[in-house]
Amino acid sequence: MHAFSLSALALLSSSAAARTCHNITVPVSISSRNGVFNNTAAPQTNLDATTFVQNQTRQGQNFTAVALTAYATVTGNYNISAQFCLPSGSNSTLTNPTVQILTHGIGFDKTYWDLPYNNYNYSYVDTAVDEYGYCTLSYDRLGIGNSSHGEPRNEIQSFLEIQALAAMTRMLRNGSFPTVNHTFSKVVHVGHSFGSAQTFALTAMYPNISDGIILTGWSTNGSFVGYFGAGADFQQANLNQPLRFGSASNYAVLNSFLENYALTDLVAPVQMAPEQSLAYVNGYLTNSNVNSQQYLFFLPPYFDTGLLYYGEQTKQPVTIGELLTLGSLPAMSTFKGPVLVFTGSNDLPYCGGDCLNTGMSAPSIPSTASTAFPNASVFEAYIQPVTGHGLNFHYNATAGYRYIQDFLMAQNLESQR
Template sequence: MHIATIGAWILATGLVSAKTCYNATVPVPVSARNGVFDNLSTPKNNMEATMFSIAATRQGGNFTEDALTGYATVSGHYNISAQYCMPNSSASSNSSQPVLQILTHGIGFDKTYWDLPYNNFNYSYVDYALSRGYHTLSYDRLGLGNSSHGDPKSEIQAFLEVEVLAQITRSLRNASLSGIRTRPSKIVHVGHSFGSYLTFALSATYPDLSDGLVLTGFSTNSSFTPQFVAGSNFQQARLDPSIRSRPGLNYSLGYLVTSNMGNVEYTLFDPPHYDPKILAFAEKIKQPVTVGELLTIAGLPQESKFSGPVLVMAGSNDMASCGGNCTATGGASESIPAAAKEAFPDAKTFSAYIQPNTGHGLNMHYNATGGYKQIADFLGNQGLSKNMKRLR
């Protein structure tokens, strides 16, 4: 399905990183079979937001199943805020057929997670990828940031977001995204946290859309999800001082955000292995999650027949993926993320990497670029680097 841009791409040249980036609003027509949760009322205040978290984390229960009353097709034309970046060396040439990385952010962030405007962009994953010859496309997930918002219970769910990612991928692969004339030789999907689960679901639903997967802040062990939800202390985003201080972010009730900087630290960071000022920065730029996303993440596919290379990566002390210790497996596997290999029975190559001295927000720790090197080296070793023929 064709995807065109609204207006022109806006040129943004990075002065510190020798890159050229184009910002755009991309209209995406999508349809998905979403869950209907008529047994649950959308939280209308902070007290009800806390009640939602209590019910979602109660031992022995199945909150999603209790709330679910059926399924319904949700369709719409949504505007997605995206940024396409390339090295300056290739900005004037559209014939190089680069390897393109599509970057999907997780809960608590928008697309700036991949290109953090902090400390002269020293933590930028985009800058590192471009230095290795890649092009990147990052975007605000549906419902968040500058992308279209929607009903936080019935509309903004994981199922619809997977379809958005699929449509964007098809458009880029077919060189039908207006303003981007370069046809990529290969496409690698890179995700973080919830974005990794969406990426995993994409590979399970449409395995031919990707040439390689990098899933960061990811494991197939859901034991720690209640810990993440409780530790977030979710409150209404529209009532949060950090959200309210940013013009244009008009979130309705049912968009939930971590309560304060202490909750951000608990869920994303590994003390003391980060700049204390970046914690305050994370609080300043934080983004919400919808009740629909929290209700549907467990409904995504549990196995993928994707046959390309897969890298799963987590911080050694990733609370959300590993309960704070990714090597505490009781001997069941080398690490908690390594157990994800069973979910990829047909993968050409599967590798799990544990980044030392790092929490769930990998891109915000002192050794972030060490993790970036692991990703680039893995992709290069799998033939997923620029100017090489597509694997499939």
């Protein structure tokens, strides 16, 4: 694998382009202390998935504690699928750029940050790179999308994924990130939902690893997370979208059936073949349909309905190990840099659908996260109007992206272009 300077990377694209992006496979060797959840089996059917959620959402029961039998160190060599973007053209002479590391949440992959829908009008990367001159690294979290998959109960859990994030951060800082021959002195971490929870935990575990953090679709109030689990109506991913999430043989069987019964012409207008069969095993769960997709992520009527269907078609699953360790992350971070919590006004899992309904005890539910950052140089909680949990899918997404970039620049974390 070749290494290039930032200017050389930029010159690989046409001068008319506003950015240059490269898909990169990043090998990481990591280990973490994982929970061993042998008191619950990985769901094998859709009914098993429902039973799992019933156990998780039962009041008065900590199902993570019920399922836990021990702890074990998990060590492995994994590949992380990433996209690195930088300004091109006249901005290829960056001398001391700031890189933003973007961590997606449950139900998405790295394309959450660079949505191609409607000519990339909803792309966070476009705003950060094209308008403000930042470099960005988005990636599929370990276990998801084109990154290495793994056993969904005792392997693919929160803390192992955080170690992958930490490893990539260190590579960017010391200049060893594949194909990017540059040392970044300023690194900002941006997360969404579960990705925000992992970003928060990263700074709790390694307070000096980041220069600034943006936590979108998040608060420290976990009272409503059960709404998310119940509203998802989780099913086995490989049964919900068998061609895309199952094995490659699923498509071969269907194609043979269509050809044998002369039905190929009938379905020809339909995209039957996925670009890639992701081969998720049992224990990778996904929301049931477009209705649950709307309930989890969208606030009517403030979105393009076509984007709702796009979100359903491109969704990604969650492992039961992730669901069991979501509430096991640290409660406080000694991080000393600037913190922005950026949450939609009607966020479901972290606000119960109304972030301003606090009984006048606080300006907003996300604002109470200030107590989790006692040493932050700056803490701000911003409520994005008329927006649900999937912030990037709403009409006003770009205005939100600009608010985030302006916050970073005000904290001397400008792009240095």
